[in-house]
Amino acid sequence: MTKSINEKMKDIKKDLLLEEASKLFESVGFENMKIADLAKNAGVSQSTIYTIFSNKEGLYMEYIRYHIRGFMEELDTLIRPDSTNYDKIAVFTKLKFSYYIQKETALQHTLKNNPLFFSTLYSDF
Numbered sequence: 001m002t003k004s005i006n007e008k009m010k011d012i013k014k015d016l017l018l019e020e021a022s023k024l025f026e027s028v029g030f031e032n033m034k035i036a037d038l039a040k041n042a043g044v045s046q047s048t049i050y051t052i053f054s055n056k057e058g059l060y061m062e063y064i065r066y067h068i069r070g071f072m073e074e075l076d077t078l079i080r081p082d083s084t085n086y087d088k089i090a091v092f093t094k095l096k097f098s099y100y101i102q103k104e105t106a107l108q109h110t111l112k113n114n115p116l117f118f119s120t121l122y123s124d125f
Contacts, residue, residue, distance in 0.1 A: 014052050017042055017059075018066045025063055026102070030109035035059075063106070071099055 003011070020042045024033045035056055039046045053059040078091050100107065 010052065013044075013048070014062070015066075017044070017049060017052060018063055021059055021063055022067070022106075025060070025106035027105065029105045030056075030060055060110075064110075067099070067103065071095065 017038070021033070021038055024038055024041070033056070035046050035049055038059075039049055042049075049059070053062060075092060075095055078095065079088050083091070
């Protein structure tokens, strides 16, 4: 079944909001990121954000999932079909740490407050 125009528009809005939220999470972190700032930066109302994301925590979970998908897509482009297992692990490790370093501010809340966060996150996949 194909998506309706409204569903496609909601997906586009969601992705654009996630791009803007990424900038905020990565510059000020989860605790200091305000939905009001996101709304202002994105040029939308706070109610628009809350129609797409249930709350700030829901937005944050989608931010993490959004970047995991990006990570996996980038990983797929970096691993050649003829790579050895060692090469695959090396590429994965290098990419994983570069992502972590880029997003360290955004992830501090998660790692500090819930050491089992990623196991919870992966249970949703």
